[in-house]
Amino acid sequence: HYITAAMDSEIVCALLTAIYEKRSITLETVNRHKDKISESQVVPLKIMVSVQSGRQYLMAYIPRFNRITSFRTDNILSVRLDEPREKFDALRGKLEGMLPHMWGVSTQSASGERMEHVEFTVRYGADEGHIHRRLEREKRCGTVEKLDAATSRFSADVFDASELVPWIRTFICRITDIRFSNKALEAQFRNDLKEMYALYELEGGEPV
Numbered sequence: 001h002y003i004t005a006a007m008d009s010e011i012v013c014a015l016l017t018a019i020y021e022k023r024s025i026t027l028e029t030v031n032r033h034k035d036k037i038s039e040s041q042v043v044p045l046k047i048m049v050s051v052q053s054g055r056q057y058l059m060a061y062i063p064r065f066n067r068i069t070s071f072r073t074d075n076i077l078s079v080r081l082d083e084p085r086e087k088f089d090a091l092r093g094k095l096e097g098m099l100p101h102m103w104g105v106s107t108q109s110a111s112g113e114r115m116e117h118v119e120f121t122v123r124y125g126a127d128e129g130h131i132h133r134r135l136e137r138e139k140r141c142g143t144v145e146k147l148d149a150a151t152s153r154f155s156a157d158v159f160d161a162s163e164l165v166p167w168i169r170t171f172i173c174r175i176t177d178i179r180f181s182n183k184a185l186e187a188q189f190r191n192d193l194k195e196m197y198a199l200y201e202l203e204g205g206e207p208v
Contacts, residue, residue: 007074008056014079015058018044021081022088027060028078029071037077040064043085045095047073048105057105061091068095070105098159100141106160111182118164119155120178122171126150131174138167151176161185 018025027040042060045068049056056073068091085091098107101115109116124131132152135144142156158164161182168178172193180186196202 011076024082024085026080103158103163109160116161117181118161121153121176122174
C-alpha cells in the first residue's frame with residue numbers, strides 16, 4: 001500500500017473510466033526535467049503499478065507513432081475522454097502479448113533492437129540455497145536454471161535489458177559471468193564495475 005498514489009486518484013479514476021468504456025483520450029502531461037507541458041491523443045489500455053516504488057504507469061497506444069508506451073501517472077495533469085475506439089480489444093490483446101517480454105514498463109530499447117537477451121551466472125555456498133530461491137522468486141519474465149548445487153543461471157528476452165541492471169547489481173558479489181546482446185549496455189555495466197573496483201582500490205582486474 002503506497003499512500004503517495006492517493007495524489008493521482010482523480011487522474012487514475014478518469015483513466016480507468018476510459019479503459020472501461022474503451023475510449024480514446026487526450027492527455028496533458030508535463031516533462032519535469034524540461035518544464036514543458038504537452039498534449040497527446042492516446043488509447044489507454046492498462047494501469048501498471050511498481051511493487052518496489054508504488055509508482056503508477058499508464059500503458060497506452062499512441063496512434064501518431066503506432067506503438068504502445070508508458071506514461072507516469074504523476075506526470076499526467078489532465079485527462080479528457082474522447083470517442084470510443086473500435087479496435088480497443090485488438091490493442092489490449094497486443095499489449096497482453098507483449099507483457100511476457102516486459103521487465104518493467106519499457107517497450108523499446110535504446111539499441112533499436114526489437115528484443116534484447118540478457119543472462120548471468122551466480123555462484124553461492126552450499127548453505128546459501130536462498131540465492132537460487134531468490135532468483136526463482138524475482139525472475140518475473142525470465143527463466144532460472146540450476147547448473148549444479150552451487151551455481152544458477154538467469155536468462156531473459158526482453159524489450160529493454162537496461163531495466164534489469166539495478167536488479168542485477170544486487171548479485172554483483174556472486175556473478176561469475178554476464179552477457180547482454182546489447183553490447184553497449186554490457187560495456188557500460190562492466191565499466192561501472194571497473195570504476196567501482198578502482199574507487200575502493202580493490203584487486204583482481206575485471207570483476208566478471
